[in-house]
Structure formats: C-alpha cells, structure tokens
Amino acid sequence: MTNAVVLNNVTHKDLRVVRRHSPALNEPLNMTLALPFEFRSLQHEYPLVFIRNDTTHTYQAVALLGFEQQENLYLNDQGWDASYIPLMIERQPFLIGMQPAADNSAAHPVLLIDMDSPKVSEHDGEPLFLPHGGHSEYLQQVTDILATIRERESETQVFYDLLARYELLEPFFLDVTLDNQTKHRLTGYYTINEERLSTLPKEAIAELHQQNVLPLLYYVLASHSNFRSLIDRKQAASRG
Incomplete structure (x- = not known):
C-alpha cells in the first residue's frame, strides 16, 4: 500500500532517497505506464502495448517488463x-497530488512522497x-x-481521444x-490495428499528423521488435 504524504522541508528535512534500482528497492512490476511523449525513447528498449480499463472503457499504454x-x-x-x-519508474517514490486551498478555491498540485517505499531513508541516498x-x-x-508529466496531460489526452475516435486498437x-x-x-x-491505420481517409491521417x-x-x-529481446531475457532468467 502507498503511504503518500505531502512533502515539506520541515517534517522531512532529513529524508533521503536511494536512487539506485534493485529488486530490493523497486516495486516488482511486469509493466509500467508509458507516457506518449516518451514513446520515442521507450521504443528502443521495451515492447509497447495497451491495457484496457473495463470500468471506464479507456486505454493506457504500458511498457512490458516481463511475462x-x-x-x-x-x-x-x-x-x-x-x-x-x-x-x-524514475519518479518513484514521488507523485503529484491535489490539495484543496485554504480559501476553498480550486485545488492545487502538491508533491507527495510514499513513506513506505524502501527507497526512502534518513541515512542512505540523496x-x-x-x-x-x-x-x-x-x-x-x-x-x-x-511537472512535465502534468503539463503534458492535455497532449496525452488528445492521443487517447484520437485512438478511440478512429478505433485504432x-x-x-x-x-x-x-x-x-x-x-x-x-x-x-491491445496494439495498433495496422490495417485500420492504413485504410483511414486522408482527412483522418492529416489530423493524426497535425x-x-x-x-x-x-x-x-x-517497439514490437523488442519482444525478441524480452524473450531472450526470459530465456536467460530461466537458465538461472
């Protein structure tokens, strides 16, 4: 469970975070959310696919890390x-939360830290x-x-809106x-329907490009070429 609290320089003045990654410090995950604006970098290393939320009927891109x-x-x-x-992964153990203003005006974003993360320490790390x-x-x-993740939320939403509009998954x-x-x-x-993409009308392609x-x-x-390297990693792990 996440124990996220608002970070401040009084209560948490002595906190440190261990930046290195290891099985002991990282949450065990076989996938992680992939943000559209980082696809260009991700596609060199990881297979990118989509998962569906059956409650909201929406999709999110993920980078696969295991089988x-x-x-x-x-x-x-x-x-x-x-x-x-x-x-x-890099932002862990931090996240953004929304905090109501004291004067009942619109909530504003605040920086949270997961105090239960093994990366959090008072002795080791940064x-x-x-x-x-x-x-x-x-x-x-x-x-x-x-801040970048938050600032590009609207851009991310446009991406998913167009995927849904043109039924591309x-x-x-x-x-x-x-x-x-x-x-x-x-x-x-889920992944991109290549046949559907190739038969979209010119107006749709123009909008996707714009x-x-x-x-x-x-x-x-x-990124699907990375399934081969993911399989190779699994082969190596199975040999011990």
Whole structure:
C-alpha cells in the first residue's frame, strides 16, 4: 500500500532517497505506464502495448517488463539494464497530488512522497533538502519530471481521444515457448490495428499528423521488435 504524504522541508528535512534500482528497492512490476511523449525513447528498449480499463472503457499504454506477474526482466542486483528508464519508474517514490486551498478555491498540485517505499531513508541516498531548506538538485530533477508529466496531460489526452475516435486498437496476444519447453502467453493487451491505420481517409491521417499522433503510432509498432529481446531475457532468467 502507498503511504503518500505531502512533502515539506520541515517534517522531512532529513529524508533521503536511494536512487539506485534493485529488486530490493523497486516495486516488482511486469509493466509500467508509458507516457506518449516518451514513446520515442521507450521504443528502443521495451515492447509497447495497451491495457484496457473495463470500468471506464479507456486505454493506457504500458511498457512490458516481463511475462509473469511481478516479473521485471530489466531489473537485477546491478541495476536497471536499459539505456532509458521509464519516467513512471524514475519518479518513484514521488507523485503529484491535489490539495484543496485554504480559501476553498480550486485545488492545487502538491508533491507527495510514499513513506513506505524502501527507497526512502534518513541515512542512505540523496538528500531532498539543502541545509537552509531549499530543494536539492535531485529533488529539483524529480519535481521537473512530475511537472512535465502534468503539463503534458492535455497532449496525452488528445492521443487517447484520437485512438478511440478512429478505433485504432485491436486485441493482441503472444505465445512464447522457451528452450526448456515452458510456455507463456501474453494476453489481455491491445496494439495498433495496422490495417485500420492504413485504410483511414486522408482527412483522418492529416489530423493524426497535425496533432503529432501519427509518429507515436509507428513508435508503438516499431517497439514490437523488442519482444525478441524480452524473450531472450526470459530465456536467460530461466537458465538461472
């Protein structure tokens, strides 16, 4: 469970965060949310697919990290084995929350920290605050990441709105048999319907291009070449 509290330089003046990644410090995940504006970087390292929220009937992009629940094939005792780490991993253990204003005006964003995260310490890692109370360089970097995510929410929403309008997603599954004959099936995911995309009218393609969505679709499709390396990672893990 997340124990998220508003970060402040009085209560948390001695807090530190361990920046390194390891199985002991990172939450075990087989996927992480992928933000459209980072697709270009993600597609070099991870397979990108979509998951569906059956309650809201909406979709979200994810970078696959493994084949089984709580399996991260990019994480080992030496760190994170990729040249680019997804922003939703890099921002941990911080997140953005909304806090009501004292005068009952509109809520405003605040920086939260998960106090139950194993990355949080009073002895190890990067300090969050300077001796006089200002943000450390590390905390400023995290704040910038979260600010970017928030500032680009409308751009992200446009991406998902256009996916829905033009019905560009289709179910996706993948069967994998390892050298030891262990079988795995990835199911419940969605990807770009290439046939549908190729037959869209010119007006639709023009809109996708104008909204900078068209390249994102091709980044997702290009990322599927990373299934081969994900399988290779699984093969190596199965050999111990």
